[in-house]
Amino acid sequence: MTERVPNTTAKIKRQGWLLAKGTVNWKENAFAYALLLPSLIFLALFTFYPTLKSIYLSFYSSSFEASTFVGFEQYASVLQDEVFIKVIKNNLLLAVGTVPTSIFLAFYMAIWVNNKLKGNGLLRAAFFYPTIIPMIAIANVWLFIYTPDYGLLDKFLGVFGIEGPKWLGSPDWVMIAMMMMVIWKEAGYFMIFYLAGLQSLPREVYEAAKIEGASPFLTFRKITFPLMMPTTSFVFIIAVTNSFKLVDHLYIMTKGGPDNASNLLLYHIYETAFSFWDMGKASVLTVILLVILLTVSIFNYAYLDKKIHY
Numbered sequence: 001m002t003e004r005v006p007n008t009t010a011k012i013k014r015q016g017w018l019l020a021k022g023t024v025n026w027k028e029n030a031f032a033y034a035l036l037l038p039s040l041i042f043l044a045l046f047t048f049y050p051t052l053k054s055i056y057l058s059f060y061s062s063s064f065e066a067s068t069f070v071g072f073e074q075y076a077s078v079l080q081d082e083v084f085i086k087v088i089k090n091n092l093l094l095a096v097g098t099v100p101t102s103i104f105l106a107f108y109m110a111i112w113v114n115n116k117l118k119g120n121g122l123l124r125a126a127f128f129y130p131t132i133i134p135m136i137a138i139a140n141v142w143l144f145i146y147t148p149d150y151g152l153l154d155k156f157l158g159v160f161g162i163e164g165p166k167w168l169g170s171p172d173w174v175m176i177a178m179m180m181m182v183i184w185k186e187a188g189y190f191m192i193f194y195l196a197g198l199q200s201l202p203r204e205v206y207e208a209a210k211i212e213g214a215s216p217f218l219t220f221r222k223i224t225f226p227l228m229m230p231t232t233s234f235v236f237i238i239a240v241t242n243s244f245k246l247v248d249h250l251y252i253m254t255k256g257g258p259d260n261a262s263n264l265l266l267y268h269i270y271e272t273a274f275s276f277w278d279m280g281k282a283s284v285l286t287v288i289l290l291v292i293l294l295t296v297s298i299f300n301y302a303y304l305d306k307k308i309h310y
Contacts, residue, residue: 051290057283067280078284086260087268090175094264095243097179098186103235105183106190107228111220113191114198124195131189139252142181143168146253168254171261178262181249186242190235197231198224237300241293265289 060067061074078084113124130138145152146167154164167177201224209219247266250256256263256271265285273282 054283054286054290057279058287060280060283062280062283070280074280074284078281078288083260083263084268084285087263087265090261090263091244091265093175094179094182094246095240097175098182098243099236099239101179102183102186102190102239103232105187106235107194107232109187109191110194110198111224114195127188127191129188130185131192133185135185135246135248136252138181138185139249142177142249143253146177168262169258171258174254174258174262178249178253182243182246186239190239193231193235194228197228201227233300233304236304237297240296244289244293265292 057067058074059069059071061070062068109127113120113127117123133141148154148164148166148169151164151167153167157164165173167173205223205227206219209223214222244264245266246264247270250262250264250267254262256267266289269282269285269289272278272285
């Protein structure tokens with residue numbers, strides 16, 4: 001009996017310690033959630049509620065005057081709409097044309113400015129500068145560049161005796177013109193992520209490769225590129241989502257024309273909701289956009305992320 005007393009006492013002390021620890025953890029969690037509460041409120045008001053409201057409205061053929069429940073009929077109508085199909089093709093073309101090029105240029109510029117060069121800070125600022133300019137201002141600058149006959153691009157081509165096309169007035173050229181502008185703006189932004197990644201790589205690995213006599217290209221292919229894959233994955237998801245969120249420049253430059261040749265999904269949603277006041281169709285388009293972005297995110301984090309070694 002006397003031998004069990006110390007064991008019993010130790011057990012009571014242990015239970016008391018666990019109870020006290022659980023109380024502390026509960027208090028810490030409550031304090032953490034209290035700190036997150038303002039953000040959660042804004043997230044619920046400006047993200048979750050609009051998303052659920054859009055899903056709800058997508059089943060109604062609605063305007064601000066009246067609404068009628070139509071189920072999935074509106075989805076079928078949108079998916080068969082020629083304008084919607086053209087808009088989706090434009091958006092996919094923009095993503096394919098800008099995402100790989102922007103990532104490649106960003107990686108190249110980051111490697112360039114990561115070296116110890118004279119005027120390195122000025123180069124970094126010059127590459128990053130387009131990122132801090134508002135898209136509306138950029139649209140006005142490039143509107144001047146693309147102006148027929150008097151624009152900067154046509155003046156440059158005129159030096160070589162080349163007559164420039166109607167960059168924003170031709171269905172064959174308008175998307176190319178838009179891609180050039182988007183690449184110019186996005187590459188500098190992505191460069192910052194690559195530059196941060198390059199500066200965190202271990203120097204010992206590069207010193208060992210140099211001692212072994214590895215060429216710069218071999219060093220990049222075997223060391224830099226694999227080690228930068230987590231950054232590339234992150235940049236890829238941002239680049240793809242950004243390509244589906246462009247809308248500002250269209251309002252200034254083309255308004256989706258000519259003949260919807262430059263129209264993109266987000267601008268089509270805006271036009272449907274606030275020009276034609278068809279809130280039901282706009283909600284369907286919004287749900288489709290959310291599904292596209294969610295699919296890209298799931299593919300990136302559920303598949304590509306597993307192929308990357310951190």
